[in-house]
Amino acid sequence: MENKYRELATLVKKAKKIVFFGGAGVSTESGIPDFRSDNGLYNLKSKYDAPYEVMLSHSYYENHKDNFFAFYKDLMIPKNVKPNDAHKFLASLEKKKDISIITQNIDGLHQEAGSKNVIELHGSIKRNYCESCARYYTLKEMLKLGDVPKCPKCGGYIKPDVVLYEEPLDQNILTKALITLQNADLLIVAGTSLNVYPAAGLISYFYGNNIVIINLEKLHLYREVKLEFYGQKVGEVFNEVKKYL
Ligand code: NAD
Numbered sequence: 001m002e003n004k005y006r007e008l009a010t011l012v013k014k015a016k017k018i019v020f021f022g023g024a025g026v027s028t029e030s031g032i033p034d035f036r037s038d039n040g041l042y043n044l045k046s047k048y049d050a051p052y053e054v055m056l057s058h059s060y061y062e063n064h065k066d067n068f069f070a071f072y073k074d075l076m077i078p079k080n081v082k083p084n085d086a087h088k089f090l091a092s093l094e095k096k097k098d099i100s101i102i103t104q105n106i107d108g109l110h111q112e113a114g115s116k117n118v119i120e121l122h123g124s125i126k127r128n129y130c131e132s133c134a135r136y137y138t139l140k141e142m143l144k145l146g147d148v149p150k151c152p153k154c155g156g157y158i159k160p161d162v163v164l165y166e167e168p169l170d171q172n173i174l175t176k177a178l179i180t181l182q183n184a185d186l187l188i189v190a191g192t193s194l195n196v197y198p199a200a201g202l203i204s205y206f207y208g209n210n211i212v213i214i215n216l217e218k219l220h221l222y223r224e225v226k227l228e229f230y231g232q233k234v235g236e237v238f239n240e241v242k243k244y245l
Pocket of ligand 1: 025035036037107189193217
């Protein structure tokens with residue numbers, strides 16, 4: 001195992017442009033459950049009138065705003081969480097290497113750890129917009145605007161800037177992610193089941209040879225993988241790797 005950590009450290013040192021492609025598993029070590037693991041959100045019995053997977057859809061948001069916001073504030077906005085060793089490692093790596101993070105997470109923890117080059121494919125709980133006048137609200141502001149938040153300026157509904165099922169990804173963000181991947185020579189895929197599209201399909205735009213996977217469960221990638229760390233946590237792997245950097 002020690003050799004594998006050393007090997008990953010060597011790949012990182014030699015790389016000219018690194019992309020870290022992550023998902024919910026990157027934040028489980030901060031105490032935020034993922035969706036599809038045994039104790040993930042989708043395996044919990046819903047407290048509301050629909051399964052959580054359905055409650056995260058655009059049509060549910062449109063038709064059941066009361067329940068949507070009760071659920072969203074209760075389960076999608078994590079309380080008292082801090083960046084973990086994985087977020088911190090990536091933020092410190094950015095000081096010496098050209099690294100971009102493409103994340104499916106909406107928790108903002110990479111930026112909180114200090115990372116600057118972060119592409120958020122699915123938006124962020126930290127941002128909210130009025131659907132009528134496009135006025136911006138922080139998370140703190142949105143939480144003060146009632147059970148179903150409405151814009152104090154125009155009365156429109158305020159929607160979290162997160163991509164719900166049935167909603168398209170932002171084209172500019174998607175294009176930025178594609179170009180970033182195409183220019184990279186090391187891709188680290190971590191903490192994601194690669195079940196959510198189009199995000200998961202993006203990694204086929206990586207044309208380099210060095211793909212590394214760090215994930216608790218095994219993934220099926222139809223590409224040659226240079227190094228695999230299965231059954232291991234992202235933060236734990238990075239804590240070992242940094243000893244060789
Ligand atoms: P997922 O729940 O489908 O898969 C998580 C994967 O991470 C699993 O394969 C699991 O084995 C692995 N994993 C869990 N903890 C790990 C750890 N410590 N180290 C290594 N691997 C670990 O998550 P996904 O693929 O990101 O897709 C779910 C969607 O849910 C995403 O679109 C994301 O937006 C959203 N989501 C975000 C958050 C967040 O912002 N923190 C949390 C839950 C879900």
